[in-house]
Amino acid sequence: MEWRDEGIILGARRHGETSVILEVMTRTHGRHLGLVRGGRSRKQQPLLQSGNRVELIWRARLDEHLGMFQVEPVALNAARLMESAVAIFGLQTVAAHLRLLPERDPHSGLFETLAIVLDHLEQPEIAAALIIRFELLILEELGFGLDLTECAITGQRTELAYVSPKSGRAVSAEAGAPWRDKLFPLPSFLQSEAREQADIAALEAAFRLTSHFFARHVYEPRGVNVPESRAAFIVAVRRFIQQASAQDVARALP
Structure with missing residues (x-):
């Protein structure tokens, strides 16, 4: 099994002496984990920081396996964000x-x-x-x-002022006035x-x-x-x- 995708690093945790398990949010494969061998090396650590945008190759024998990531930089945001x-x-x-x-x-x-x-x-x-x-x-x-987008009571799309804590729907200022103390602004x-x-x-x-x-x-x-x-x-x-x-x-x- 193999795929290529773009991802944003969410985190990494130590695995063994030299590797890390990388967590990324990918464009088409969702939130995904994978092993990066040598991920704790001086060369790899700056790349595998949260917030960095990367290109990924994921490989595994079976789809349900953890698999391994090969990672290349796209935008190293981590230093700026820290x-x-x-x-x-x-x-x-x-x-x-x-x-x-x-x-x-x-x-x-x-x-x-x-x-x-x-x-x-x-x-x-x-x-x-x-x-x-x-x-x-x-x-x-x-x-x-x-x-x-519209009032849960009247259906109007203007003068929306409240949100019902039960339904999660908007309510207009006029329709919600009698219950304004129980509604979210x-x-x-x-x-x-x-x-x-x-x-x-x-x-x-x-x-x-x-x-x-x-x-x-x-x-x-x-x-x-x-x-x-x-x-x-x-x-x-x-x-x-x-x-x-x-x-x-x-x-x-x-």
Whole structure:
């Protein structure tokens, strides 16, 4: 058995004295593991870091075997990403989300979205919005997608303001007014025609929204914990935005 594909490295763990088991998200073969002989060598270690984009050849005698990877570089992102706490925790968070999916199930849309996230992990506000969209896509791939396109009560597609915690469907401002205390606010940047950049309040509201549905449909039924990196990512984004705001105020002072 043999295939070639492009992948983004999610992690690696030691195997024996000299090798590693590499975990990658591939374009057409899903999240996949494989053995890299000599992966702990000085030559291989810089290549096999999380966040790097690589070309892969996978070989095994049978399809169900672990198999072996041959790895060549495409874009060595790891050194750049390791300079930012937001990027480190963001990468760990999306990797943890991908591990919720069955190994080897193809998800080309997630691969493309992951690549976009990696390109913007050094821009905290943009990265946070992208990771929220990544979480919505993960929920959809798991079969628990939210419908934020029209009001669950009236069917209208404008003035959407809330999300039902039960159905995961949007609700308009007028229809949801009597139950607004029991509904999640719908951040405007998640609406299809939104163009504005999200502020920290909107980002945190969106993370609370996705947290609820991950807990309800994924973490609690499976008896698993929320990845610690997710909370650390949100804290790092908040800290960056607060520091940036303080610097803006300082520059504006006479």
